[in-house]
Amino acid sequence: MKRVIHIVFSIFLLFNGISFFGQSRIKQKIILTKKENIKMADSILNLGMKYQDAGEYSKSLLLFDKSLKIYNLLGKSQKVGDCCSYKAVTYYYQGDYSNALFFFKKSNEAYKKTKYKKGISSILNNIGGVYYYLGNYLDALNYYKQAIVVQEELNDTKMTAATSQNIGAIYSQVEDYPNALKYFRKSYLIYKNSTDVKAISQNLNASGIVYIKLSNYPKALKNLNQALENANQINDKQLKIEILSSLGELFFKQSNFERALYYYNLSLKYATEINSLQYISITEVALGKILNNLGKNKQAITKCLKGYTTARKIGAVSVKKEACDCLYKAYKSNQNDKLALHFYEKSINFKDSLKSGETSNKMMNMEFQRLQLLDSISHVNKEHAVEIKHKEEVQKKETQRNIIIISLCFIVFVALGLWNRLNYTRKSKIALKIEKDLSEELLLNILPEEIAQELKEKGFVNARDFNLVSILFSDFKSFTQTAEKMSPQNLVEEINTCFKAFDLITEKHKIEKIKTIGDSYMAAGGIPKPDKESLTNIVLAGLEMQDFMSKRKINNEANNNPAFEMRLGIHAGPIVAGIVGIKKFQYDVWGDTVNTASRIESNGIVGKVNISESLYDLIKDDESFVFQYRGNIHAKGKGEIKMYFVEKNPIISN
Known part of the structure; x- marks a missing residue:
């Protein structure tokens, strides 16, 4: 049963008194008003924190919003950062990771304005934590590294311990348990000398989960019982939920289902109470x-x-x-x-x-292989030095009579060795270049050129927002029924033939293939480089795909072979694009535009290109196309959507 190690959110928010000075009575009145507002905002914020600790998240969010408005009006950037940080943590506990990331990043911006390094350190750690839970380990590591740089500047051992624990959690996810325990132990040694009972409890829970995975059940039980005792001591419901869930996992692994049910039911009870x-x-x-x-x-x-x-x-x-x-x-x-x-x-x-350990291990092995190469070069140099020294000793022992012969043999030997070495080096460079070219070609086949270049230069790719991108979806109607009439080999060959044709069509019209999911094909226009002609091109691509499928159906039926028919839908709007996870790199897109495009496709008709009203409004003046209004069509999860069929203008085509 897969477990998620909880990420530590260490928030250090300092409330500093602000002094104002003035000479006139009017100015003194303004000063009092500001001080009263700050005092009121501080009280509201503190009350929100109490509701958050009690698990009453809806109340805490309302109070955080009220204090945030006052701090914004007063221009108190550090206090704005505090409010945004608390809001983000509340959203995280509710499972709303999109809003959690948004408000953590807003908090970071506010702290940067006042150069509040302690707050920046905490926020970078927390952003890494959210990315970790979402399985995006590359982004998580990137933010943890940024956090550690700031923590070292501040000599903040407590936050260094929290970040070390988070890095240990990533090692655990990629199943490098010795390194995971190493980082957990490093953070525990710092925590145990402090009075931070919550941090100690979280650390014991994290290491307990690793011991479960290593089947060291007695050690796991000892850590988890101590963690639960600490959590009960401070009455932290969220922490108790996590530890009780870990105990349930421990007894499930031992097939003690009665105790596993007890702990999981207790964890569910508390989780339901705080939503x-x-x-x-x-x-x-x-x-x-x-x-x-x-x-x-x-x-x-x-x-x-x-x-x-x-x-x-x-x-x-x-x-x-x-x-x-x-x-x-x-x-x-x-x-x-x-x-x-x-x-x-x-x-x-x-x-x-799922994007998890395999690719992460490969990335870690890249550094290991680099060190191996350096060690190999050093070893070759040492061997070469030993060989020369040995020859010198042999040369000294030879008599004068053999000096000329030995010298000639030595010269020939060295010459041959150098020639072989040079030849080996030349062949190695050629082989390395071939491997590099193959790797480059493979990477460009997986990712867009601009994204591949950014990945090579930085080791990661930042997600980007696009205001207008067109998304194309297609799938085969009655796929299961048609597939049942075909052998597995024929089925794969038929799908491959269709998707190869689609790949050539997308390349021809300069749109980006995103991925295939079963019998579904997904492409996008206008990314990663915005293109004003992408809207027209993606519609032309969709029409050409349907034309290919129609001709393919005629050919298959003429040969008495089963044939697929296809629905195809296109929608345009804003999206977020980037690389997901660290295993099997894939350039992907997210957003409501993607979901709507899928609904447009599923409400299409075989052989037709179905488009949304938003796309129609953008291309309706293009004389290359003619449109047929379909009316309001009910789309699952989206309500009524106006849709249009689009075809090539027969006059322009002729």
Whole structure:
């Protein structure tokens, strides 16, 4: 059962008194007003912090907003940073990671204005924590490294301990458990000399989870019991939720389902009280898995469906995969093969989406291989020095009679050795160049050229916002029924033929292929470089794809082979684009525009190119196309959307 190690959010907010001076009575009145406002805002902020500690998040957010407005009006940048930071932590506990990132970054901007390094250090650590939970380990490490630089400037051992613990958590995710325990131990040695009971408890919980993975159950139980005792001491509900969930995992691993149920139910109770969607989803799925093992499949289905629904709200891919695995087993045991297959396929899709340890290990091995190469070069130099010294000693022992012969042999030997070495070096350079060229070609085949260049230069790629990008989706109608008439080999060959054709079409019209998911093909126009002609080009590409599928269908039917028919939809709007995770690099896009484009496709008709009203408004004056208004079409999750069919203008085409 996959576990998530909680990230430590260490927030150090200092409330400094501000003094104002003036001479006139009018100025003194203004000073009093400002001081009264600051005092009132401080009181509201402190009250919000109390509600946050009590798990009453909706009340705390309202109070943080009120104090934030006052601080903004007074121009108190550091206080603005404090409010944004507390808001971000509240959103994190509720599983709203998008808002958590937004307000952490707003807090960082505010702290930079006043050069408040302690606040900057804390925020960088927290941003890294959110990226860590989302599985984006490259961005997480980047922010942790930035945080450590500031912490070292401040000589802040406590925050260094928190960041070290977070780095240990990343090692745990890539299954490098010795290094994970090394960093946890490093932070524990700092914490144990402090009075920070919460930090010690979080550290013990994190190391306890690693011991579970190493099957060292006695050590895990000792750490987790101590962590729970500390959490009860300070009555921190969020911390108790995490530790109780870890204890549930420990007893599940030992097949002690009775105790596992006890701890998971207790964790779920507290999570529900404070509306922690993250742990509600984790514990519901965990309870479903236990019920599966106990043969209570109907109850397992109920629990896992609840966990799956909650995980979908917060976008927790790993939890959704766990829920689908649980539902597959439960429905299979109930002999409901249709639903079992449905959730099995979803589990496979989520598995492909997860970005975890394999690529991270490869990246770490790149540094290891570099050190190996340096060691090898050093070893060769040492061997060469030993060889020369040996020859000198042999040369001294030879008699004068053999000096000429030995000298000639030595010269020939050295000449041959140098020639072989030069030849080897030349061949090695050629081989390295070939490998480099192949790597470059492979990287450019996976990522856009601009993104690949940025990745090589910086080691990571920053996500970018685009105000206007067109998104194309296609999929094959009745794919499952048609596929059943084909052998696996013929099915793969047919899909490959279609997608190869689509790749050539997207390249021809200068739009970017994003990915394929099963029988679905996704492309985008206007990224990574905005292009004013991309809207026209993506529609032309869609029409050409449908034309290819029509001709392909005629050819297949003439040969008595099954043929696919395709729906295709296009929508335009703002998106966020970047590289997801650290395993199997993939350039991807996110945003409501992507979801809407998918709905436009699913509400299309075979052989037609279906577009949204927003795209129609942008290209309606283009004489290359003619449009057919379809009216308001109901789209799942989006309500009524105006849609249009688009075709090439026959007059222009002729």
